[in-house]
Amino acid sequence: MSVSFTVGSNYLAYTAGSSAAVGTGAFSLYGLVLVNAGNNNAGLVSAYASATLTRGVGLSSLHMYGPNDFSPSGFGTLAQSVWYEVMVTKSSASAPWRMHHRLINPGGSPGAWSHGVATSASNQGNGSAVTEFRIGASGIAQANGLIAAWAAWTSELADAAIDTIDGTGLATVAALSPTDLVSLAGWAGSGVGSSTLIGTTAYSSTTGSESVGANPSGFNFSIGSSGASPTGLAVPLALGSPTAALGLTAAPAGLAIPIAFGTPTVALNRTAAPAGLPLAITFGVPTILLNRTAAPAGLAIALTPGGPTVAVARSAAPAGLAVPLALGSPAAGAQAPYTTAVLTAGALPAAELTPGATSATLTPGALVPATLTAGGL
Amino acid sequence: MTNAAFTPFAEGLMDGSIDLDTAVIKAAFIRGYTFSAADKFMSTVLGTGTLNGTPVALSSVTVTGGVLDAADSSITTTASAINHAIILYQASAVTGGADVATSAQRTIAFLDTGTGLPIQPGTGATPITWDNGANKILKIG
Secondary structure: OEEEEEEEOOEEEEEOOOOHHHHOOOEEEEEEEEOOOOOOOEEEEEEEEOOEEEEEEEEEOOEEEOOOOOOOOOEOOOOOOOEEEEEEEEOOOOEOOEEEEEEOOOOOOOOOOEEEEOOOOOOEOOOOOOOEEEEEOOOOOOEEEEEEEEEEEOOOOOHHHHHOOOOOEOHHHHOOOOOEEEEOOOOOEOOEOOEEEEOOOOEEEEEOOOEEEOOOOOOEOOOOOOOEEEOOEEEOOOOOOOOOOOOOOOOOOOOOOOOOOOOOOOOOOOOOOOOOOOOOOOOOOOOOOOOOOOOOOOOOOOOOOOOOOOOOOOOOOOOOOOOOOOOOOOOOOOOOOOOOOOOOOOOOOOOOOOOOOOOOOOOOOOOOHHHOOOOOO | OOOEEOHHHHHHHHHOOOOOOOOOEEEEEEEOOOOOOOOOEHHHHOOOOEEEEEEEEOOOOEOHHHEEEOOOEEEEEOOOOOOEEEEEEEOEEOOEEEEOOOOOOEEEEEEOOEEOEOEOOOOEEEEEOOOOOOOOOEEEO
């Protein structure tokens, strides 16, 4: 919120910041102000060199005055209880203060700037470097009303330049590159909420008393409100030109890579007592092909005898052969004379017997004695 | 100078240490820094540069067709009469998440050219309107 001053010697002090040269040459001062009804005087924005008022703007009988300005009626006449932008400018040459004001019309279009020099205003010279800016009461008049912003330039702004301050916000003030620009829109009392938007001036103290007032409705205190719109960035891709070797047979020489081994450190005398390792044994499932108990039935083997060929031994039954025996005279013992002999096949030599023969010639001695038995013939 | 990308940005895209649509990409107003293409990390940038306000993460990021785009941003700034540019950087790990140390935050691009740039921001919300041309925020190729 703005700073609200009751009538009296009440002011905020700021360091000279970036605007010390305001006191020694060309300058411009700006204030966003509202004068309360009930008193027609108001100190607004002033610059001091030590304790000496050198530059400034204020109201006397609602007319604009600067320091050492003894013009009979100042410049212009401001209304009360409405917001104005006010300025005072001067070149470095000896010249009267040049005053500027424009009505802020909350909710509507701002009024036009009025520029001019008070009738019969005397010339003003240069002074010493500014050491302090005062917002509110000054050597021009006591404080009275609201102040929401102030600015300083170390150059004289031309009327045409001032006309570009459009009354809608501080952005157009900032666009004129003041050396210091302070917003009091965030004022919370006792020095809290003063914002130096441009420059290095800083709140230093409060003299008298102040309170928190309203801001002009719809007034934009941000000087960065227009923001930034960076141009899109194109990052080019640079492609190399590859060379493809055709049909080449690579026969690289062998690469000798030396290997340097480190020297391992072996910790000695350690007793290893490893925990037993549980081994999980997973058995496969064997496949048993046949678990049969053999009980073979007895094997019946049918034997089919072949038809053997039996050679029939033919039996010869030759007619008995009367063989005359010439018997010797036995020398011993009486023995029954042979009477008969039985001849059996086989008993006779094969050569002696002819199958089918009805007779055979027996050769003495051919008979086997064994086959001859007494009485067998 | 003109808007430019940091050289290690391309390196990061190739080796996978920068991922524009996965990691958290932030924009910030910076003053007092002179662009050096080789600067890889924000810690280097902040050796001389000062950020104004709290950097803001890009939202609605797209990389279609090799073009980085995002919703317009807004940074709450404090007033300064010093010129500011915009710096883009990967604030998080490549996989996203919280901010990592500035020594690990990868620089992407430095933008000091465009409407309103360089800027002397005021107190309050300062909008950044990304380019709606072919390059959007940044185009590769």
